[in-house]
Amino acid sequence: MNIERIRQPFLKKFPGDFSNNPIQRSTPKVLFATIKPVGFDKPQLIAFNEALSEEIGLGKFEDKDLHFLVGSQLPDNIQTYATAYAGHQFGNWAGQLGDGRAILAGEITNTTGKKTEIQWKGAGATPYSRRADGRAVLRSSVREYLMSEAMHHLGVPTTRALSLAFTGEDVIRDIMYNGNPQYEKGAVVIRTAESFLRFGHFELMFAQGEHKLLQNLLDFTIENYFPEIVSSDQEKYKDFFENVCTRTADLMVEWFRVGFVHGVMNTDNMSILGLTIDYGPYSMMDEYNLNFTPNTTDLPGKRYAFGKQGQIAHWNLWQLANALQPIIKDQKFLENTLSNFGIYFWEAHDKMLCKKFGFDGLKKEDEEFFAYWQGLMQELELDHTLFFNQLEKITPKTDLKEHFSGVAYTVLNKEKLGKLGEFIELYRSRLHSNSISTEESLELMKKTNPKFILRNYLLYECIEEISNGKTEMLIKLTQALENPYQEQFPEFSMKRPSNYNDIAGCSTLSCSS
Structure with a gap:
């Protein structure tokens, strides 16, 4: 892989902490802290996304690249770092948060000029790990690797996964937070995105009163990730917020289309680009239930239930608007834009349902x-x-x-x-009453309704197999998720077997990694 081409433009733009200290601490007035991955001596490759690697400009995998995939033996030109952000978690202000088990390698540009950020997840502690170890276990890493790619091929905006590898060490976790911790195999996944900027990055600057830094972050974000915004002065910030609202609404509609439940829609888990980010206690919908949440931490209130995701996105955008108010300085505009969110969302939602049913348009x-x-x-x-x-x-x-x-x-x-x-x-x-033919109606349905979704019980079985040294199901699921609108594997197109109804990792999950 061409890892020597990775650069760190973010570090050159903003103030940071260059101490390389992983100990948990507050980092006021900075947006990042440099930190080195812990390094693993005996990594073992599980999966590598060759097509994605070629697409983003890293090229083909070679055996010598294995250590890079877990954050070891890095070239001298790479300065790794973690970013600071804040957020509202389950409706409550949580203060400073940050990349607790994610470490950024930097950014690479492919031959077409497209830029992609590269990030390890599970490669060690950062200043934002909140007394945790920064590691990840196999099950959470497999779930992120496969599901982010499944969402991409379903046509849902998402971060993506480049690689999955064992670290060679065991990690202790209490999967259901019930006082029964166990050792599990450690793993690292490399994920990619145009940017990992979140609502929480802007919330942190607002909370610290760093309005100039907040404006610089806005300018950087607009310049690098919103080329459609050509206005200037105050108008560009307004256009930015409207764009974020639209992207967020469109993402929620896509989640409803395929039956995806995120499980933990805190503001720090909301992408400023409208991407699906942070695959934790998620689930694809089995039986249809607007009140379903897969996250045991979300009980009993079910704040992040399937049917509430549009509402929560709206609430999160209110928090973002509050953070941007010192720069936009037009409360009426912000209120009107947020009021229009619901109108836009529900119209887009119903138009999506029309396609699922094969209707020619919304009546x-x-x-x-x-x-x-x-x-x-x-x-x-x-x-x-x-x-x-x-x-x-x-x-x-x-x-x-x-x-x-x-x-x-x-x-x-x-x-x-x-x-x-x-x-x-x-x-x-x-x-x-359709104005289109039966054939056109059916074709509309086939393009909108997937034949394959990555159900939790399939992931559970796959994780069990990988734990036992087998990769046959991993390969098969990868093939299926790459063609979700084709009936390629009938054995995967079936409802959840009843014996998985009460199995942790199938019907219920926690935020534990």
């Missing part, structure tokens, strides 16, 4: 249809992805019980089948 009566559908999905406990797959195949002669029983997590008795039949008739009536 006034569709809002009532969608609400009826949501209620039915929850009452019948139908699988979100498989329901639409079966809906694509339905005909006037279809036996509803035979056709939908395999996608229901409850028994479809006579009463429930009756309700399902009534819905199907309503759906057919709505299709009849």
Whole structure:
């Protein structure tokens, strides 16, 4: 790989702490602290994303690159660092946070001029580790590696994963925070993004009263990541905030489209570029449930439940607006922009649902249809992805019980089948009003509804296999996630088996890594 081409423009732009000290501490008036990865002597490669490496300009993997993948034996030109940010966690102000187990190598530019940041996750403690060790375990690393790539191929804005490797050491973790810590295999994942800047970076500068540094960060962000903004002075900051609101709303709509639940939408986990970032206690939706959260830490309030994600994004944007107010200085504008968020989000959401159902466009009566559908999905406990797959195949002669029983997590008795039949008739009536052909409607559905999603039980099985030295399922899942709109592996296109209903790592997860 061409790791010698990695540069650190961020370090040249902003004040930082160059002490290379991993001990937890406050770092006021700086945006980063230099820190060296801990270094691992016996790494072992699990997976490498050759296509991504070529795309971002790193080139092909060679055996000598293995140590770099875990942050060891770095070239002299690389000055590694972690960034400081703040945030609201579960609705409460948490103060200074930062890259607790993420260390940035820097930025690389490919032949087309596209810039990509490269970051290790699990390579050691930083000043922002909050009494933790900065390591990561195999299960969390596999989940991030596979899921970020799955989201990319689904067409959802996301960070991506370059590599996955064992560190050669064991790490102790209490997976369910119940007083039963155990040793697990350590791992490091390299993730990439155009930028890892978060809402929290701006919140930190505001909280510290560093308004000039806040403005410099805004200017840097606009100049490097928002080329569509060509205005100047106050207008460019307003255009920036409107753009962030739109990108965030669009991301939420994409999460709803594929049935993704993030699990921990704190403001420090919100990308300023509208990317899916920080794959922790996430889940793809099995049975449709607006009140589902996979995160045990989010119980009992379920602040970050599936159906609340648009609402929480809106709340998080309010916190960002508050942080930017000293620069934008137009409270009325900020309030109006935030008020328009809900209007834009719900219209985009309903237009997305139209595509999932094969409708030609959004009609006034569709809002009532969608609400009826949501209620039915929850009452019948139908699988979100498989329901639409079966809906694509339905005909006037279809036996509803035979056709939908395999996608229901409850028994479809006579009463429930009756309700399902009534819905199907309503759906057919709505299709009849389409201005597009049946073939065009079906094609729209196939482009919008994935055949494969990376379910937690599949990840659980994959992690178990890798732990036992096998990679067959990892390879197979990688092939499946690269073509999610094709029925390539029928054995993966099935509802969650009942024996996984109460297994930690399948139905329930924690924030523990």
